[in-house]
Amino acid sequence: MMTLNQQRKFKTFITGAFAWFIALLLFFPIFWMFITSFKTELQAISVPPSLFFEPTLENFGIVQERSDYLKHAFNSIITSFGSTFIALVIGVPAAYAMAFNPTKKTKDILLWMLSTKMLPAVGVLVPIYILSRDYGLLDSRTGLVIIFTLMNLPIIIWMLFSYFKDLPKEILEAARMDGANPWDEIVKVVLPLSIGGISSTALLSIILCWNEAFWSLNLTASEAAPLTAMIASYSSPEGLFWAKLSAASTLACAPIVIFGWFCQKQLVQGLTFGAVK
């Protein structure tokens, strides 16, 4: 019979093993994409799939030769970081106002903002396409930045609202007693106290923009196309393309994965902010 200590250890082991299993399950497609990028097209389609093979860098060479990777990466960086910055500039005061000065309609406004995310993007494709054409925003980074900002603004305001709401109001009252105006309150009190939450909100927004494909494919052509458009160009109706597609995907994922790796502390900290009280 197990002692209490052994039972606890066993429980921890089972929980750990389960967590590892789920993590590996989630990671498997990325791992498979990564190793497929080092295969030949024939190895990529072989059944049963080959785990042991002589790796080749040929696919990366082809991607480099065919696509202007740096240009696509630059577009991805500008559109995801640019739109996240603008969304935060708008989102922080909006969330501050709703968290610290709520009115009767605050909940309705929050729900209304969230409801804009419920509409399928394709439902507004034609009006947005025509507006972009009329304002000369087709195939421009500015156009994508505007769309991405609008796309992520509801999520950003919701996340910031929930972080701000957890801040003790007494601190703000104390600041006001010391003569702070709303601008001082945001810059000198709210932002430093919720930096973890803001970082994770920004990271989430950057990742969502980086991975966005629908608007990128529909509103861009050659100049503003980000990495998602580059990946899509490797899908072929007639001919084998899995290995090259995997190489393009690996190159497209790499920057954001590395960025996420460095920022994981802030990401976890922000996402668990206020979870335990």
Place this chain on the structure above:
Amino acid sequence: MNTLAKNSITCAITLAAAMSTANLYAQTEITVATVNNGHMIEMQKLTPIFEQAHPDIKVKWVTLEEGVLRQNVTQDIANKSGLYDVMTIGMYEAPIWGERNWLEPIDTSGNYDVEDIIPSIRGGLSYNNTLYAAPFYGESSMVMYRKDLVKAAGMEINDRDSWEHIRDVAAAVHNPSEGVYGMCLRGKAGWGDNMAFLSTMANSFGARWFDEDWKPQLETAEWKSAVNFYVDLLTKYGPPGASSNSFNENLALFNQGKCGMWIDATIAASFVTDPKQSTVADQVGFAQSPIKATEKGANWLWAWSLAIPAGTKNADAAQTFIRWATSKEYIQLVGQTNGWASVPTGTRTSTYENPKFLKAAVFAEAELKAINSANPADSTLKPSPYVGVQFAAIPEFQAIGTTTGQMVSGALAGSMSVDKALKSANSSANRQMRQAGYY
């Protein structure tokens, strides 16, 4: 003349010369939207040669997935956005868009040998005898089979065999325990996927999409007979999960030696005979598509082509580029640069008269025969009001074809009977045609 005046004149002359030089080399940038396939990628690689010959034109490429390309170019052309100066379109779009004046007619004057373009391809890309898209590469469909397996089974495959004979061969070579399936066919739903193949099969059974009054004919005995035969053939002798297979999936199966027979696009011939990607490259035979009641429409006709959207500001540069990319000289250039097995086929008669090409491409004769036998203007046994072999060139067809494809794919997967699938598809097509004002 004083020094100041001299200097002023020198400056003015230099400035004028600089401006005229800049004018001389002012480049027109054209954007070409295209799909990702071997021939198109090759064209991208050879574009610097075009740019060297035409220093006033710079070519930018946008490569898109086929579905996205269709959506984007349709959006671009319908909204006159001007994102693209040259767009890759198929035989389905060319006559429809030509009729609506959405495309600039192709300039076939001067040394552009338009008569050399294969007549059926030229006809399929024209409206009212005006060419609206220049073919870059063309294709039909044919039977590709494993000579070794068919011989070992004591069978034979010939041009225009009956469907019953093809089924018998499939049964004879079918050996799932060895990982070999008798017949591989498209099963994935879509007007360009399973319905492209199935339309040709139905044509050969004597079926048609619409009667002379544009009434859908999917519930006729010919359609039922064709679809039942197809479902039965794939269920008994097809690979597992056939309802989700299309060109690439079947190509992968065939190249790994898992298909006894495969009926699909002639472009596949260059892939299955390429030892770099096929394990059975030296064992592949070709034959013309099988028939039942008629030869008419038994194999399809398609061409990826280059067209110019009406209203583009760079029409002249776009015409120059298209005339280069779809010329005999371009085919020569590819042959000399990359070898004759890599040239874009199915567009020009002269390609099939070139001994170097005939030597390099074992499939050349079968491919040309298939392309020549397809006639988009007369592809059904009973009279029909539409143009197109594996499609009807009307705007409503994409939706009708895809809905029908989904129903047939459901029947293949066993989720409904063939009769029910065709009944649902027919009533859906009927509704769409009525809404569109055909009757």
